[in-house]
Amino acid sequence: MPQTQDRNRQILLASRPVGAPVPENFRLVESAVPSPGPGQMLLRHIWMSLDPYMRGRMSDAKSYAEPVAINDVMPCGAVAWVVESNLEGYQPGDLVMSYTAGWQDYSLSDGSMVFRLDPNMPHPSQALGVLGxxxxxxxxxxxxxxxxxxxxxxxxxxxxxxxxxxxxxxxxxxxxxxxxxxxxxxxxxxxxxxxxxxxxxxxxxxxxxxxxxxxxxxxxxxxxxxxxxxxxxxxxxxxxxxxxxxxxxxxxxxxxxxxxxxxxxxxxxxxxxxxxxxxxxxxxxxDNYGPHYPEFLAEMTPWVAEGKVKVREHRIEGLENAPQGLIGLLEGQNFGKVVVKIAD
The missing domain is CATH 3.40.50.720 (NAD(P)-binding Rossmann-like Domain)
Incomplete structure (x- = not known):
């Protein structure tokens, strides 16, 4: 697992964009690393995903998902290690995919929208793309x-x-x-x-x-x-x-x-x-196909392993560079799945 920190960096929605997002729509802050309560676990994010749907969440227009509130953490899925756990079935050292992680170093989870990953998988970031x-x-x-x-x-x-x-x-x-x-x-x-x-x-x-x-x-x-x-x-x-x-x-x-x-x-x-x-x-x-995720993984995982489905990633280093990464994604500057490396 990556070395733990005593601070949790977070990127918040500072203002709603008009047209294309700009860096001023985001704000980087630091807070204490949260502690898990009963039925919770603390996740340390190592890879986070950037996706086009995030632009819709920045708007307050009616949509299929609630908009991000001003000064709330931007949403995303992330590959993470379990650091502490008070949640049955999870223990420190487990590698997971969390769809409620957010643009931050750490998050608390009650296990909702969390999927366990093989800790020895060669490319964990693929859980955000071809296998996610x-x-x-x-x-x-x-x-x-x-x-x-x-x-x-x-x-x-x-x-x-x-x-x-x-x-x-x-x-x-x-x-x-x-x-x-x-x-x-x-x-x-x-x-x-x-x-x-x-x-x-x-x-x-x-x-x-x-x-x-x-x-x-x-x-x-x-x-x-x-x-x-x-x-x-x-x-x-x-x-x-x-x-x-x-x-x-x-x-x-x-x-x-x-x-x-x-x-x-x-x-x-x-x-x-x-x-x-x-x-x-x-x-x-x-919403439409959640229960089919295991059957998707059962077919797609060997296709990827055998090279029948090829993968290309657009990697960004550092949580602080996520805003510019999303801006570039919406302008078509990426080549492949955009992932942000937060920790080793």
Missing amino acids: MPGFTGYMGLLDIGQPKPGETVVVAAATGPVGSVVGQVAKLKGCRVVGIAGGPDKCAYAVDELGFDACLDHRLDSLPEDLANACPDGIDVYFENAGGKVFDAVMPLLNPHSRVPVCGLIAQYNATELPPGPDRLPQLMRLLLSQRIRMQAFIIF
Whole structure:
């Protein structure tokens, strides 16, 4: 375990962002390390996760989760060691994944949303990505809502991110043709050369609609939506009858302060859904699929170990650099799953 400290660094939400977050929206403070009470354990975080959903929690707009209160600790999942335990079933030295950890060195837990990890796992940070919430999201959304069939065309945006990369690789394992969409030639090359996608297109190019039509001559059977914006505009005309659209995120719109310019697209979308009999379904992973997490791990863990599903991480050193890491993530500056190393 890492050496214990006598202070707990915490990053709080100092103010609500208007548009894109800025460093002034966060504040780093120090407090005493908490002591576990009855039925609690003290966790020492070693890796924490940065994810797009955090931008939504910084807003006070109505959503599926309560907004973070001003001066509260920013939320996140973290890989942690159990330091002290008054909770049956856990003891010091256990390695766990906690989804209620927060941007801080230490947290108290009653065991809710905590999963035990193998203390000898070679890459514990993978519990935040391919073997954690993002991988679980891609896996369940694709297989349960997308229901890909061999020979079908699957398109996924943010193709080299922790969700999109899992969607594409699992779709290939299921015998599909996979077209990714990513930001920049390096990410597109990685999706094809390393992840095994059949094609990957740069969403930064004005030619995206034409490029996507050329890459999908038989149309699109499954579109995994985690981007929104102009990517979905390019996808819509290509959706086949009875196509499926799992929706887990809209990162292109998270920093928006008003509706996009141009004509109202809702009537076009509604007519398309009806005429093509399209299934478009949003989901929140643990709300919809929490009990399926063990079966996901049982299938994904050997795929990762055998190299059938490849992993790329964007690592940031130091809790104090988490705010800039989230800002960069929302601007597409990351390449792979963003994790922050807090302790050795």
